[in-house]
Amino acid sequence: MLLAADIERGGVFASLLGTLQLLDESEKEHIKAFIINKFRGDISLLKPGLDWLENRTGVPVAGVIRYYHDIYIPEEDSMPLGKRRAMKQRNEFDIDIAVIALPHIANFDDFDPLEREAGVRLRYVEAGDDLGDPDLIILPGTKTTVTDLTYLKENARDREILRQVLRGTPVIGICGGYQMLGLAIHDPDGIESSTTITAGLSLLPVTSRFIAMKATRQISARVLVERGLLVKAKEITVRGYEIHMGLTTGSNMLNPFEVTQRGLQSCGDLEGCMSPDGNVLGTYIHGLFHNNEFRWALLHTLAAKKGKGFSPIIGSFSIEEQYDRLAAHVRDSIDMGLIQRLIG
Numbered sequence: 001m002l003l004a005a006d007i008e009r010g011g012v013f014a015s016l017l018g019t020l021q022l023l024d025e026s027e028k029e030h031i032k033a034f035i036i037n038k039f040r041g042d043i044s045l046l047k048p049g050l051d052w053l054e055n056r057t058g059v060p061v062a063g064v065i066r067y068y069h070d071i072y073i074p075e076e077d078s079m080p081l082g083k084r085r086a087m088k089q090r091n092e093f094d095i096d097i098a099v100i101a102l103p104h105i106a107n108f109d110d111f112d113p114l115e116r117e118a119g120v121r122l123r124y125v126e127a128g129d130d131l132g133d134p135d136l137i138i139l140p141g142t143k144t145t146v147t148d149l150t151y152l153k154e155n156a157r158d159r160e161i162l163r164q165v166l167r168g169t170p171v172i173g174i175c176g177g178y179q180m181l182g183l184a185i186h187d188p189d190g191i192e193s194s195t196t197i198t199a200g201l202s203l204l205p206v207t208s209r210f211i212a213m214k215a216t217r218q219i220s221a222r223v224l225v226e227r228g229l230l231v232k233a234k235e236i237t238v239r240g241y242e243i244h245m246g247l248t249t250g251s252n253m254l255n256p257f258e259v260t261q262r263g264l265q266s267c268g269d270l271e272g273c274m275s276p277d278g279n280v281l282g283t284y285i286h287g288l289f290h291n292n293e294f295r296w297a298l299l300h301t302l303a304a305k306k307g308k309g310f311s312p313i314i315g316s317f318s319i320e321e322q323y324d325r326l327a328a329h330v331r332d333s334i335d336m337g338l339i340q341r342l343i344g
Contacts (some may be wrong), residue, residue, distance in 0.1 A: 001030045001032060002032065002035055003033075004034070004035040004036075004037050005019075005035075005036055005037065006038050007037065007038055007039050008037075008038040013049055013052070013053055016057075017056065020057055031059055032060075032342050033061065033062035033338060033339075034057075034059055034062065035062050035065065035334060036063075036064045037065045038066075038067045039064045039065065039066050039067060043066075046064065060335075060338065062334045063334025063335055064333060065329070065330055065333040065334065066329075068329055071326050071329065072322050073323060074108065074109030074112065074319075087115065087121070087123050087124065088129070090123075093120060093121035094120070095121070095299060095303055095306075095308075096121050096123070096133075096135050097111075097121065097136045098131060098134035098137050099111055099125065099140055100137065100139050100152070100157065100161075101124040101127075102139075102142045102176075103148055104142045104148050105140050105141070105142055106141040106175075106176070107140065107141045107174075107175070107286050108140075109287075110140060110141065110174060110286055110288070110289060111140070112290075113295055114299075117299060118311065119303075127155055131157070131160045131161075131164070135305070136170050136171075137161060137164060137170070137171045138177070139172070139177025139178075139180055140176075141174050141175035141286065142175075144192060145176040145180065145185060145192065145246075146192055147193065148180075149180045150198070152180070162201065162203075165203060165279065169279075170228065170229050170280065170281075171203065171279070171280045172229070172280075172281045172283075173204075173281070174282075174284075174285070175244050175283075175286060177282070178204075178208075178248065178282030178283055178284060181203045181204045181273075181282045182200040182202070182204050182205075182206040182208055182282070183199070183200050183204075183205065183206065183207050184197055184207045184208075185197070185200060185210070185246075186207060186209040187209070187210045189210070189211075189212070191212055192210050192245070203275065203280045204250070204275060204282050205250045205251065205252060205253060206253060206273050206282070207249060208247065208248040209247050210246050214244070214245045215244055215284075216241075216242065217241065218242075218261075219259060219261065219263075220237060221258060221271055221285060222235060222237050222238075222258045222260055223235060223236045223237075223257060223294070224255060224257060224258050225278065227274075227277070228274065228278015229278055229279065230278060230281070230298075230301075232298075232301050233293075233294055233297040236297060238257070239287070239291060240288055241286050242285065248273070248284070253273045254274045254275070254276060255270035256283065257271040257283065257285070258271070271284065272284070272285070292312070296312045
């Protein structure tokens with residue numbers, strides 16, 4: 001076992017030594033090396049501390065990993081407060097995208113590619129924040145749909161969203177956000193909450209019902225419509241994944257997507273729902289904005305509404321490439337010879 005500690009918040013030596021002291025002797029035997037993570041500054045100033053730690057514990061320091069700013073991997077369903085503030089304070093942008101920061105928001109990485117686009121400000125609107133006049137509102141996924149929908153209503157955020165829609169501001173709901181956009185959410189079996197029926201925002205003609213079986217699968221789909229938010233996206237293929245515990249149905253639904261593959265099975269199911277004017281879109285597809293062609297088509301449309309142009313970032317984004325870069329960064333920061341000897 002390697003014991004890693006985050007130096008960014010301070011107290012790294014106390015943290016490592018204290019953790020080691022709290023372990024049973026049989027557990028201590030498994031700790032073969034330390035790693036210090038998120039280091040900033042001159043590493044030579046840290047060297048006396050590393051020597052002291054090794055002498056005090058008899059455990060070698062395998063390496064010190066420097067803090068990085070240019071590798072983009074998903075957050076673990078959380079986002080540092082400083083990063084959120086910096087995103088809100090960005091003042092040079094052409095397109096303003098507001099993600100409603102639900103208390104139990106999930107799948108932060110859905111929106112990472114939007115954050116990296118030049119000319120786009122992506123901000124998470126938290127309790128007490130001014131929604132302002134965004135070019136797009138996103139209702140994200142959530143671990144507890146009914147609880148977070150209640151939060152929207154208690155903070156009058158639902159009325160703000162409805163007013164924005166009446167003014168022509170487009171809205172996209174992903175997964176739990178899609179369920180919120182409908183007429184009602186049914187939970188007769190108490191799967192998520194004790195509330196049997198919860199009224200939705202009524203922006204889409206659908207109802208959702210929670211079921212015990214959780215859908216977790218990859219999905220590929222083709223854009224069917226050519227209106228509103230998707231006026232430049234028809235026939236584009238998107239790939240992503242589903243992870244939800246509900247079924248969403250309705251009559252007279254305008255389905256924006258045709259599923260070409262779900263899991264390992266090819267199919268022709270229809271997916272999602274769109275308002276007749278194409279201004280409100282709901283879907284269960286996570287990872288939608290990681291599809292470069294789809295994301296750029298959407299941003300072109302939002303920019304055109306303001307009489308502006310949009311220039312996408314050069315090249316495309318690959319999460320696999322980012323993990324490769326992270327692996328190289330870590331590999332260059334630690335004693336790989338020691339690691340190889342430890343694993344035999």
